[in-house]
Amino acid sequence: MYNRNLSIWRAANPWDEFARFERILGGMAPRFFEPVAEATLPRVNYLADKDGGTLTAELPGYEPSDITIEVKENVVSIKGERKAPELAEGETWHLRERVSGSFERSFRLPHNVEADAVKAAFKNGVLTLVLPKAESEKPRKIEIAH
Amino acid sequence: MMATATETARTAHYSPSVDIIERETEFVVYADMPGVDEHSVDVTLDKDVLTVYGTVKAGAKAEGEAHEEYVAADYKRLFTLGAKIDRNAIGASVKHGVLTLVLPKAAELQPRKIEIASA
Numbered sequence: 001m002y003n004r005n006l007s008i009w010r011a012a013n014p015w016d017e018f019a020r021f022e023r024i025l026g027g028m029a030p031r032f033f034e035p036v037a038e039a040t041l042p043r044v045n046y047l048a049d050k051d052g053g054t055l056t057a058e059l060p061g062y063e064p065s066d067i068t069i070e071v072k073e074n075v076v077s078i079k080g081e082r083k084a085p086e087l088a089e090g091e092t093w094h095l096r097e098r099v100s101g102s103f104e105r106s107f108r109l110p111h112n113v114e115a116d117a118v119k120a121a122f123k124n125g126v127l128t129l130v131l132p133k134a135e136s137e138k139p140r141k142i143e144i145a146h
Numbered sequence: 147m148m149a150t151a152t153e154t155a156r157t158a159h160y161s162p163s164v165d166i167i168e169r170e171t172e173f174v175v176y177a178d179m180p181g182v183d184e185h186s187v188d189v190t191l192d193k194d195v196l197t198v199y200g201t202v203k204a205g206a207k208a209e210g211e212a213h214e215e216y217v218a219a220d221y222k223r224l225f226t227l228g229a230k231i232d233r234n235a236i237g238a239s240v241k242h243g244v245l246t247l248v249l250p251k252a253a254e255l256q257p258r259k260i261e262i263a264s265a
Contacts, residue, residue, distance in 0.1 A: 048210035056205070058180035058216060060243035085167055085176060094166040098178055110211055125180035125243020 041103050042080070052111060052132040060125035061098070067127060071115045076131065077106040111137050159222035162200070162245075171256050173231065173249040179221045180243035187245055189238045196225045196236075198245060 044057045059067060061082050068079040084100035087093065112134035119130040162177040179187065182200035190197045200221035227233070230251050237248040 043215040044213070045205065045215060046211075046213040047206055048212065050210070053211075054206070058178075058243075060178040060180040061176070062242060085165060085174070087167060088169075090170065092168040094168055094173070096165050097163040098165045098176060099163070122242075124183050124240075125178075 040099055041105055042078075044078075044105065044107070046107065046109070048110065052113065052130070053109060055107065055129040055131060057105075057127040057129075058125065059122070059127050062122075062125070064122045067122065069118075069120055069127075069129065071113050071118055071131070074109045074112045075106055076109060076113065076129065077104065078127070079104045159199075159220045161223050162198070162221045164223065171251055173251070175225070175245075175247040175249070177221075177223065177245040177247075178243065179240075179245050181218060182221065182240060182243060182245070184240045187238070187240055189236070189245075189247065191227075191233060191236065194227050196227055196247075198223050198225075198247075200245070 042057050042059050044055060046053055046055045055076060057078060059080060059082075062080050063082075066081050068077075070077040070079075079102070081102035082100055084096075084098070109131065114132045114134045117132045121128045162179045164178075165176040167174045167176075177198060179200040181202040186201045188197075188199045188201075190199075198221070202218045202220055205218040227249070232250045232252045235250045239246050
């Protein structure tokens with residue numbers, strides 16, 4: 001049972017929703033990522049720095065054990081699953097906005113990744129991946145022979 | 147709306163996605179608020195309006211190339227409570243960026259088993 005219009009609950013301030021939607025539409029155009037369908041896949045940020053980059057993904061309610069991360073060359077894949085709350089006999093949905101089920105996203109980074117040096121942390125429903133550049137891609141100083 | 151992405155993010159809050167379930171003796175609300183913990187969420191009740199506010203630290207600034215699908219911003223959502231809810235017994239907890247609110251139904255609305263007096 002799913003009833004969005006039940007009178008005891010109503011979300012106030014529709015402008016919040018609008019602002020959020022507008023912000024996403026107005027977001028930066030992806031350059032090396034595939035487009036994302038809003039609200040069905042976790043949202044991801046990637047910031048490059050001189051040593052590589054940091055990827056963060058919003059995964060609220062996921063257990064770390066339900067998240068799989070794979071790194072190969074310049075491709076990072078994140079898989080995960082979270083279950084919807086379970087309703088017993090006689091219990092009722094009044095509002096159901098949170099997405100559940102499994103997802104998989106892959107990102108092609110602008111650099112190859114040193115897979116052994118990747119660091120992953122999960123805190124407050126946010127996954128943070130530190131993705132160092134492969135050693136072979138780092139600039140090297142060439143000594144001039146005397 | 148002429149506001150750019152960043153201007154909008156600075157002035158607006160996210161409205162967290164929410165599930166609401168009615169169980170036998172209570173309502174349960176789950177709100178996705180990635181980035182918050184139990185110290186950074188405020189739940190306040192003013193008359194019939196329950197306000198959920200989550201504070202999130204701003205994310206790092208890009209030094210080089212960046213791909214941004216979200217901007218770390220605060221969360222805010224208001225709910226209007228019906229007369230059914232016992233206002234003095236509302237509970238809240240946070241785990242992995244999900245706020246859980248438990249709102250017990252007022253005692254007089256809870257199902258009661260009537261004992262049959264023995265003859």
